[in-house]
Amino acid sequence: MNFPSTYWVYPLAAVLGYLCYRLGCWVQKGRTERAEYRELLAVYREILPKITHGRVRLISPAEYRAAYAGDDPLLIIDVEQKDDIPRVRQTVDEFFADFIPHWKEVRSPILTALSEAVTNVVKHTPGGRVLVYLESTGPRFHVEDCGSGMDLAKLPAMVFVSGYSETSSLGAGFTVMLRYTQQMEICTSAEGTALVLRTHLASPLNRERRGKEEGHALSCCPAVEAGHGCGQNYPWQ
């Protein structure tokens, strides 16, 4: 049987038509998912500060950069493996011992909260770093990672449900961080997550530890860099 030479066009058109249909479905799905993500983000951004009295905030990468891009950290500590968890704590502990009066009395909850954040980086991401700042009210830590971001849909459970975990771990990390910090800002996207832990040395928790004394204004300390970068690109810069 002789086919006209142009017959090959029909099966090709059918294949191309099918591929276009699949591509359209994929694009549409992506658009829907992005729209859902934006919607969820908007809801959480509004609700989280309200139900936590401003203690937990969800911020966008643009807001994170706008708020903190100009700040020079006092310390930059890379995080990649398990051994880095005690190393980060020890570095921060030794650093602040010289600058913060009563550091001994308040160090434990601050270092425990930091430990939880760093543990999350080691457990769930390829690596990250800790940036250390000192505000007039107390230390501020930025724990940044190069992971794939937090699942927004699971964020409330992660933050508010003690014992929520998708692995065999306890799932109490956020409970501890919430208890031991004054404010927590979460900035998460597909390029990574940055957690800002703000501590307040004159908070009721820390006043109790320091014998209810009023907090001293902290003098600024010289910038010291323990290390710089881990060879990864941070979306926050």
Added chain:
Amino acid sequence: MLEVTVVKGVPDVVIKLEGSLDMGTGHSLQRTVEELDLDRIHNLTVSLSGLDIIDSTGIGQLIGYHRILSRKNGRVLIENDNREIEEILGLIGVREILGS
């Protein structure tokens, strides 16, 4: 760093911890428990008074031992008179979980 001292051997083991217990240091405790052989341990008493820091992963490790021991009617018991350590144990509800 974590220093692990075996005060009493099997079957009712008593271990004293000093330093910090977290994901980065827990391997020292794990090694000691493995050397003692978890199958031969009935009750495991862990003294946390000498700890400087314990986080949720360190607490999870102790609860993990408790889950294993409770399958053969044993348990993990915690001894502690350190106020800061007790606060985080209370926050996570460890004593309720361990029934101690």
